[in-house]
C-alpha cells in the first residue's frame with residue numbers, strides 16, 4: 001500500500017446534515033458495542049433477536065439494547081438495528097410490536113430492506129429513522145429518489161457503486177448516503193444470492209447464508225473441467241474491502257456515513273478498524289491541506305485482517321486480482337490477549353482481564369483510542385492477590401501486569417500470533 | 419369472473435415465440451440486454467414491435483422484461499425506451515428496480531407493471547406495498563413453498579405469478595467471474611470461447627451430481643439452478659389457489675423442449691378448467707418432458723415442498 005502525500009480534490013459532493021461523516025461500526029454484542037463506541041464510532045449497528053440477517057451472531061435482547069443505547073449516549077453515539085431480512089408471510093406477525101419495542105429502547109434508526117418493514121416502521125415507530133439497507137442493491141439516483149419520496153432520510157448504496165456514481169447520486173438527490181468502506185463483501189449483489197438456499201436449505205435473505213460463495217467449485221466447459229478437477233478451483237469469494245487509503249475521496253464525494261462491516265467479528269477487529277478510520281477522518285478534518293495517510297493506521301488494520309484487502313467497486317469493477325482463488329485466508333496476525341480495567345500510577349501496574357493465553361517474556365502491544373500505542377514484553381505478572389505468575393491461562397481471570405507506560409480502562413493488550 | 423389463468427413463457431427469438439403461442443401460451447416475455455438480464459434471447463425495439471403484433475394477432479400478450487438493477491447511465495435511457503414500448507402496445511413491463519416504476523409513472527402512465535425482484539419478492543404484505551405503488555402483478559420468489567404461495571394469493575388482491583417450470587437464477591454478481599478465472603489461469607485467449615459457450619457450468623466439490631449453469635453478460639455473472647422445476651403433477655394445487663399466471667422459463671433450453679413443456683402445461687390447465695372437481699393428473703403427461711430432459715439436470719419441485727431454516 002502506498003502513502004499519498006499531495007492530493008488534489010477529485011470530488012465535490014455535498015454532505016447532508018452531518019458536518020463530519022459518521023463512522024458507523026458493527027457490534028455483535030454489548031461488549032463489542034462498548035468497544036466500538038469507545039474507540040470512536042459515531043454510531044453502531046446491531047442485530048435484534050428477530051428480522052435481522054446474521055442469525056448466527058449473538059444478537060441483542062431489548063434489555064441489552066437499552067444498556068447499549070445508554071452507554072452510547074455518554075459518547076454522543078447512536079445505535080441502529082439491522083432489520084434487513086426479506087420477510088416471509090409467517091415472519092410478519094409480531095413485527096409491529098417488535099418495531100415499537102426498538103423505538104422504546106431508544107434505537108435511533110433501523111436498517112431495512114423489505115418495503116413492508118420500512119412502511120410498518122414509519123407507521124408504528126415514527127420517532128425512529130428508517131435507513132434503506134444495502135440488501136436493496138440501489139445503484140442509481142432515480143431509485144434513491146424513490147426511497148427519498150417514500151420518506152427515508154438515508155440510503156445505504158449497493159457495494160457495486162463507484163466514486164463517480166456516488167457523486168452523480170449526490171448531485172441529483174438531497175439525501176444521506178451511507179456506504180460500506182471496510183469489511184467482507186458478498187461477491188453477488190446483496191440480496192441476489194440464494195446459493196445457500198439451494199445447497200443447504202438455509203435462507204440467505206433471512207440470515208441463513210453459509211458463505212457458499214467461498215466454497216470450492218470446478219468450472220466445466222461442455223463436460224470437461226477447465227482446470228484440473230479439484231485443483232486450483234473456481235470460487236466466487238472476494239477480497240475484503242478496505243478504503244483507508246482513500247479517506248479524502250470518501251469525504252469529498254459527500255458520503256455521509258462510513259460503514260464498517262462485521263457483526264460477527266471480534267472485539268479486537270472492531271476496535272482496531274474503528275480506531276484507524278477514526279484517526280484518519282479526524283486528521284483530514286483537522287487539516288485537509290496537509291493530510292497524509294499514516295502507516296500506523298494501515299498497521300492497525302492489517303493486524304486485525306484475516307483476508308487480503310482491496311478497494312471494491314469504488315475505483316473500478318474488481319478483476320482477477322480481487323478474488324480469492326487460493327487459501328489466502330489466515331488468522332489475523334495479532335490476537336486480543338487482555339483488556340485493561342484499571343491502572344495504578346504509583347505502582348505502574350495495570351489490572352487486566354485475560355482474553356487469551358499469554359506468558360511472561362512474550363511480546364505484547366497496548367493500544368488505546370486515538371492511536372495510543374506501545375510495545376513491551378510481559379515482565380511482571382501477578383494475580384489479584386499478588387502471587388507471581390508465569391503464564392495467564394484462564395479466560396476472564398483478572399491479573400496485574402507492569403506496563404511500560406500508563407494505560408487506560410478499555411485499552412487493548414494484544415499479542416502476536418506465533 | 420371465470421378463472422382462466424395465464425400461461426406465460428420466455429422466447430429466444432420470433433420463431434420460438436410463434437411456436438410457443440401455437441403450443442398454448444397466452445403470454446410471452448422478451449427483452450434486451452440493456453435493460454434485462456437472464457433472457458432466453460435478445461429482442462431489440464424493432465423485434466419487440468413485431469413480436470407485439472404477432473402475439474396480439476394470435477390473442478396472446480407480450481410483456482417486456484426490464485428486470486435489471488439499473489445504473490445511473492441507464493436511467494437517462496429509460497424514458498425513451500418505455501415510451502417506445504408503450505407505443506407498440508406492449509401489455510406490461512416487468513421490473514425489479516424502482517427506477518423503472520418511477521420512469522413509467524412519469525413517461526408512460528397507464529402501462530401495466532409486474533414487480534419481479536427475483537429472490538426478494540417474498541411476502542403478501544410486500545406484494546400489497548408494490549400494488550399501492552402501481553404494480554399490477556407480483557412475481558413470487560422461487561424460494562417460497564406452496565403454503566406461502568397459496569397464503570400470499572389468499573391475502574393479496576394483486577395478480578400473482580408463479581414459475582412452474584425450468585431453471586431459476588440463484589446468483590448475480592456485477593463481477594466478471596468467468597473472465598477473472600480465465601485470467602487467473604492465464605487462459606485469457608480461452609475466455610472468448612468460455613464466454614460464448616452455452617455449456618458452461620459449475621460443480622461444487624461435494625455435489626458431483628449437480629451442474630450449475632454459469633454465464634456472463636455486460637452486467638456481470640449469473641449462476642442458475644442445477645435442477646429444473648417441474649410442477650406439472652401438482653398444478654391443481656396452484657390452480658385451486660387461483661394463481662393468476664404460470665411461467666415456463668425457457669432460458670438455456672431448446673425450442674423443442676420449451677414447446678413440449680408448454681403443451682403439457684396447456685393440457686393440464688385445460689383438463690383442470692374443464693372439470694376442476696374431477697380433475698386427476700395423468701402421469702403420462704410428464705413423459706414427453708422427461709424424454710427431452712437433460713439427464714444431467716433433475717426435474718424437481720424446486721422449493722414448493724421444502725422447509726427452509728435460517
Ligand code: SF4
Pocket residue numbers: 185186187188193194195196204209210211212213214
Ligand atoms: S453465499 Fe456469499 S454472496 Fe451469497 S449471500 Fe452468502 S456471502 Fe453473500
